[in-house]
Amino acid sequence: MKNIILLGAPGAGKGTQAALIAKQYAVPHISTGDILRRNIKDGTPLGLKAKQFIDAGALVPDDVVIGLVELRLKEEDCKNGYILDGFPRTIPQAEALDRVANIHLAINIDVPFDVIVGRLGGRRVCVCGETYHVSTLNGETKCKKCGKELFIRDDDKPETVRNRLKVYEEQTQPLIDYYKAQGKLATIPATGSIDEIFAEVKKVLDD
C-alpha cells in the first residue's frame, strides 16, 4: 500500500472514504480533524489552542498541525502506508509533508459546492465516529451503531460552514494544482453513492 492523501472540500466525504480505504488496505486512517477534536474533548493544551480556530471555521496554525502529523507518521503502523484525511490543507503544510514523507498519490474527491452546503447543514454525528445525514434518519435522533444521542458539530453551523468553504477555496484548493504539477493527482467526480465513489477510489488505488 502507498502513502495517500485525500483532498476535497469540507463535506466531500473524505472521512467516509478514508475509513473505507483504511479498512480495505489495512493502513491507518490519519484525520487531523479527529485528532484535534479528541484533544479538545480531553482538554489537552493542544485542544485548548485548537478550539478557538475550529469553532470559528478557521484553520489551526500550520506549525501546530504540521508538528502533530510529523509525530504521527513516525509511529510504527505508518511503515506500510497510510491515508491522510484533512492534511495537508495549505501549501506550507504540503511542503512540510514533502520534506518528511514520500507521498505517492493525492485523491481529490470532487463535489459541487451546492451539494457540499446541503451535506454539511444536514450532518449529524455521534461521539463514536459515525456520521449521518438528517434526510436518512427519519426523525431518529440516536446513533444506529451505539445508541448514543447524535449532535451537530459546532463547526457545521451555517455561519461557520460559509467560513470553512471560503477558507477551503483560498487555502486548500491550490493544493490540487500543487499535486497535479507533481503528477500525483487523481480526481474522482464524487456525486454518486458512498459505494460508487469507493469503487472509483479502489480503481485508482489498484492501478
Ligand code: AMP
Ligand atoms: P475536518 O474534520 O477535517 O473537517 O477538520 C475540522 C477542523 O479542524 C477544520 O475546520 C480546521 O479548523 C481544523 N483542521 C483539521 N485539519 C487541519 C489542518 N490540516 N490544518 C489546519 N486546520 C485543520
